[in-house]
Amino acid sequence: MVEDLLTVTHLKKYYPITGGVLGKVVGQVKAVDDVSFSVKKGETLGLVGESGCGKSTTGRSILRLIEPTEGQVLFEGKDVTKLSKEEMRLMRRDMQIIFQDPFASLNPRHTVRKILEEPLLVHGIGDKKEREKRVDELLEVVGLSSYHASRFPHQFSGGQRQRIGIARALTLNPKLIICDEPVSALDVSVQSQILNLLQDLQRDFGLTYVFIAHDLSVVRHISDRVGVMYLGRIVEMASKDALYEKPLHPYTQALLSAAPNPDPDAKRDRIILQGDLPSPANPPSGCTFRTRCPLVKDICMSARPEFKDAGNGHFVACHLYNE
Amino acid sequence: MAQTVTQTNNVPVKPTQETASSPWRDAWKTLRRNKMALVGFAIILFFILVAVLAPWIAPYAYDEGSLTDRNLAPSAEHWFGTDYNGRDVFSRIVYGAQISLWVGFFSVVGSIIAGTFLGLIAGYYGRWTDTLISRVFDIMLAFPSILLAIAIVAILGPSLQNALMAIAIINIPTYGRLVRAKVLSLKEEEFIMAARAIGMKDSRILLHHILPNSLAPIIVTGTLGIASAIIEAAALGFLGLGAQPPEPEWGKMLADSRQYIQKAPWTVIFPGLSIMLTVLGFNLVGDGLRDALDPRMKN
Numbered sequence: 277m278v279e280d281l282l283t284v285t286h287l288k289k290y291y292p293i294t295g296g297v298l299g300k301v302v303g304q305v306k307a308v309d310d311v312s313f314s315v316k317k318g319e320t321l322g323l324v325g326e327s328g329c330g331k332s333t334t335g336r337s338i339l340r341l342i343e344p345t346e347g348q349v350l351f352e353g354k355d356v357t358k359l360s361k362e363e364m365r366l367m368r369r370d371m372q373i374i375f376q377d378p379f380a381s382l383n384p385r386h387t388v389r390k391i392l393e394e395p396l397l398v399h400g401i402g403d404k405k406e407r408e409k410r411v412d413e414l415l416e417v418v419g420l421s422s423y424h425a426s427r428f429p430h431q432f433s434g435g436q437r438q439r440i441g442i443a444r445a446l447t448l449n450p451k452l453i454i455c456d457e458p459v460s461a462l463d464v465s466v467q468s469q470i471l472n473l474l475q476d477l478q479r480d481f482g483l484t485y486v487f488i489a490h491d492l493s494v495v496r497h498i499s500d501r502v503g504v505m506y507l508g509r510i511v512e513m514a515s516k517d518a519l520y521e522k523p524l525h526p527y528t529q530a531l532l533s534a535a536p537n538p539d540p541d542a543k544r545d546r547i548i549l550q551g552d553l554p555s556p557a558n559p560p561s562g563c564t565f566r567t568r569c570p571l572v573k574d575i576c577m578s579a580r581p582e583f584k585d586a587g588n589g590h591f592v593a594c595h596l597y598n599e
Numbered sequence: 600m601a602q603t604v605t606q607t608n609n610v611p612v613k614p615t616q617e618t619a620s621s622p623w624r625d626a627w628k629t630l631r632r633n634k635m636a637l638v639g640f641a642i643i644l645f646f647i648l649v650a651v652l653a654p655w656i657a658p659y660a661y662d663e664g665s666l667t668d669r670n671l672a673p674s675a676e677h678w679f680g681t682d683y684n685g686r687d688v689f690s691r692i693v694y695g696a697q698i699s700l701w702v703g704f705f706s707v708v709g710s711i712i713a714g715t716f717l718g719l720i721a722g723y724y725g726r727w728t729d730t731l732i733s734r735v736f737d738i739m740l741a742f743p744s745i746l747l748a749i750a751i752v753a754i755l756g757p758s759l760q761n762a763l764m765a766i767a768i769i770n771i772p773t774y775g776r777l778v779r780a781k782v783l784s785l786k787e788e789e790f791i792m793a794a795r796a797i798g799m800k801d802s803r804i805l806l807h808h809i810l811p812n813s814l815a816p817i818i819v820t821g822t823l824g825i826a827s828a829i830i831e832a833a834a835l836g837f838l839g840l841g842a843q844p845p846e847p848e849w850g851k852m853l854a855d856s857r858q859y860i861q862k863a864p865w866t867v868i869f870p871g872l873s874i875m876l877t878v879l880g881f882n883l884v885g886d887g888l889r890d891a892l893d894p895r896m897k898n
Contacts, residue, residue, distance in 0.1 A: 341792050368798035381789040385622055385811050394807075395797040428621060441793075448797065 280350075281484050282338070282452055283314040287347035289330070289337050293557060305557045307333045308344070309508035312583065315452075320478065320485040322499030322516070324492060324531070326553060330508040331488045332376075335454040338486070339371055340364055351452065369399060372445040376457035378437035382429040388415070388440055389425035395447040414443040419473060435466035442473065446481070455487045459494060471498055492535045496520055504528045507564040508556055510583065514590040524592040526569050563595065571596060626815075629891040636887020642880030650696040657690035662845035670863035680865040682856055688866055691847035692873050698848050699877060702763050702832040703825040709767035711774050711821050715813075718778025719805055723786060733779070736772035744769045745834055752840040759848065762841035766831045770824060777820055781813035815892035822885035826878040833874055849874050 287308055295302040308330040315321045323331045337344040340356060349356040351371060359367060375381035382391055392411045396402055402410065412422035418439040429437055438458060445453050455474065459467040475498065477483060489495050495502055496516055503513040504527065512525040523529045530547040549568045554560055560567050566576040575595050583593040630636055649656060658678075664685030671681040679688035721732040739747065751765035785791060786809070794804045833850025835841035842848030844855075849870040856866035 336792075339796060341796055365798040365800065368796060373793070373796045375789045375793060377789055381793050383790045383794075383808055383812070387621075394794075394799070398797060398799050398803065444793070444797070 278316045278318065280314040281317045281352060282486070283348075283350040284334075284338060285312045285348045285350070287311045287334065287337055287349065288345045289333050289342060290345045303557050306508050306559060307556060308337060309556075309559070311347075311505075311508070311510050313503055313510060313513060315484055315486060317451075317484055318478070318482055319500045320487055320498055322495035322502040323486065323488045323505060324490060324495050324502060325505035327490065328553065328556070329505045330556075331490075331505055332456050334505070335373070335456050335486060335488050339368070339373055339454060341373070366399075369448045370450050371452045371454070372448065372450040373454045373456060374438075374441050374445050374458045377461050378434050378441050379429075379461075381441050382437060384429055387426055387428055388432075391429075391440065392425070392443055392447055395444065399448065401448075410447070414446060417446065417477070418443045419469075433466075434462055435469060438462060438466075438470055439473070442470075442477070446477065449481070450483070452484045452486070455485055455489075457489050458487075460489060460491065467494065474498065492532065504531065507554065507559055509564060509593065510591075511565065511594070512590075512592045513583075514588075514592075518588065518590050522590075524586055524590065524597060525565075525594050526571050526596075527565050530570075563593075626888075626891040630887050633887040633890060635883050636891075639880045639883025639885075639887065642876055643884060646696050646700060646877050646880065649693055650700050653693045653697055657687075657693040659687040659690040661686065661691045661694040661847040670859055670866065672863070673865055679869045680863065682852070682863070682866045683859055686845075688852075688869055691852060692849070692869055695847040695849045695852065695870070695873065696877075698759065698842060698846065699829050699832065699874070702759070702766070703829040703877075703881070706763050706766040706770070706828045706832070707821050707824045709764075710770035710824070711817060713767070714771045714774025715778050715810070715817060717771070718775040719782055719810065721775070722779040722782025723801070723805055723809065729779070732775065736775050739769065739772045745831060748831060748835060749838065749840060752835060757840045757843065759842045759846060762832055762835045765835070766828050769831075770828070773824070774817060774820065777816055778813055781816060782809055785809050785812055819885055819889040819892060822881055822888055826881035826885070829874065829878055829881075 288306070288310055289308040290304040290306050292301040293303040293305060294300060311330075311334055313321065323334065325331050333342060336342040338349050338356070340349075344357060347357070351367070354367075356364070356367060356371075386394075389408075389411050392414055393407050396407045396410060401407070411425055415422055415424055420436065420439055420443075424432075424436075429440070432440065438461075442458070458474070459470050462470060471494065474485070478485060485498070487495065487498055499516050501513065502516050502519045503510045504519070504525065505511070506527050512519065512523065512528045514524075519528065520532065523532055526547075530549050533545060533547045547570065549570075551568045554564065554567055562578050563569070563576040563581050566572045569576065573595060579595070581593045581595045583591055584597070586592050586597045664681060664687070666685050668677075668681050668685040669683055671677055671685075673680040677687050677689065679692065682688055682691070717732050717736075721729040742750075747769045748762070748765040751768055752761050755761035755764065791804060791808060794808050799808075832841055832848070833853070836848040836850030837854040839851075839854070842851045844851070852870040853867060853874075856863070856870070860867050
């Protein structure tokens, strides 16, 4: 039995909406609304969902780059949300993040050497020589060369920059890396290179990933388990085979049916969802998906479905499976 | 910057195309191609030289004249003529360059230091610090700046030092707001979040990531600010609140000579021309810098 590296329980992030002259709080945007999951050591957990469903907010709340409103984030048994600023700062050695936009996530005025050296400098690791050696080593690890170190970010292509972003996340030898849509901004051909790199690194360094993306095939390729998010909640979570072969939640079924199929002759049964994504400031009562669900029942309006095991570790939050 | 340079030298650099093009170096290249900016540089350099070499250039002392030689027209002996006290206008203008550049430079440096510090704090920490600092800025900007300067000098007492201080104080909100706005936008950049993600302290984020990235607009505004500070100093001098006689401040010279404008126009023209030229020089360089440092102007 592999132990859990990360356990998230009842994580919530609400943004207040202020209005009026006095700036009173008139409502809340529930970006992340009661999300719970756990990630085992060495595993990759995929998180998929539409834009605005709270995937990135979840990822950033785990690292406290955004302060969560409520909930627990246990990392190696320690509640990260309770740490002081300084304790959190030291904790960051073990938990890192790779950002979506490789153009925005590197300081344009720093050379690659400075960007990669900085984490070591900040945590007081090694002397000047050792740090330099580490930077050269990291560049080799992510498929660049040590002579790239003296260049500036704007002299690289998108894929190369994402490699630099990955190298920076690796600098401190973390245990957990949150990959926040690391390939969404890249060309398809470059995407596969980066995905393979991430998989190689996971094997070589025993990394654990939380992989956030909106591309279903990318998530299927890299994940061991996949969670599907809708309007700030996880609606279904299962091993990737179970989820892709036999999706239970009506939203997952619709989402998977919308994924493009490379075979042009294949018959496709698309489930077309009606209506628009409701506003997270004013989500529907009960099950948030009920307004668009083709299989809606009376109970969906009144009660929020529990997130329960429907057998074999296949979790789903839907009244259809709540007999 | 110095550190970056040494590091670049340590790395075995491929001679072909591997010269690192830092954003600052790129800006310098762009600036060198800008003819008007070079003209501005030349003008500023000229006045700096004049100021530094004043004791050797000036043929006469700035505070000595003979009353028999009052309001003499320009001649070989007195290139710019003499004023109503019989003092050599050329010598006074040469020494005046020291005062104007000194006031312009140090008042701007003062406001930049204070304004940047306050702007960084207001922008980065937000909440009540931001509210407090921003409201103070708003109040200061609600007054016409020269009026505020007059009030400050009135409190401190008229002298060149106090005029410099007043000019520095009234310009703090300009830089403070500029930096605050820049920090607010930079704070949302992913590379700042990345800096927090690797466990960087606030002070390091501010000094190593946010400050260097907000420097460009500060430099541009500062250069243009020297020009307006020189004018403000001249205005205070003109009102008798800045330099005190016999200090050869250009604005003061204008003020004192204006009743002789018909009889001895050179006593007004040359100080006026000097102010205009210096201000023009700083404005040209400022415009050039703005183009060079603006990423949208890159081709």
